[in-house]
Amino acid sequence: MNFGLLINEGPYNHQAADTAYQFARAALGKGHRVQRVFFYNDGVNNATRLTEPPQDDRHIVNRWSKLAADHGVDLVVCVAAGLRRGLVEDNVAPGFRISGLGQLVEAGIESDRFVVFGD
């Protein structure tokens, strides 16, 4: 099955990003495809390469980057939501790209299941 995911909450502040990541890992582990993860609202903060959590904490941003590198998951950050929160090309982590909301709707159209992680 082909999944599209939407993440609407920031990392560390809310569990949504962790749950979405665990969901993606589990789906890929079962042989499914995760076509795209779209980051919206404060979810765009999952993409900032300036993130430096304490060493004994998980690194949410690097985890996403690795997921993209290992499984070809398309990580898309909404340009308008990103600009509002200071996220631009210069500070997105590897594996993320900035694009428009059309990418969210397209993922909804093309995936077999579209799953939203938010408050």
Added chain:
Amino acid sequence: MAQVAEALEQEQDAQSVVKKFMFVNRKAPYGTIYALEGLEVVLISAAFDQDVSLAFLDDGVYQLVKGQQTKGLEVKNFSPTYRALEGYDVEKLYVEGESLEARGLREDQLLVPVQVVSAQEMAQLMEQQDVIIGF
């Protein structure tokens, strides 16, 4: 909106599939950004010629209440966007009657024409959808 123009370009490349998209609005219009940024997605999905409907429940029903005054908050009053939805062929707006009643609101206090449905009817509408996005 620049994003609408961009979406129209992408739409030409997308499949000609029409899916039933329902946007579920559960939060008050101001205080958090969910309602405002949620509306942006609604407009883009309409540009993709999808079968779009909106559901309003819980505090989400406040999004449609007439007479919002946002000047003191220094945020944009986006009530006009709900009135503009018709122009994007987004005409299916469902409001949960129980949520209205629990807040002492009546249909005639709302900005735009809606269909007031029961929680049970709302559940049936949700069952018919292909994609449900909640904000």
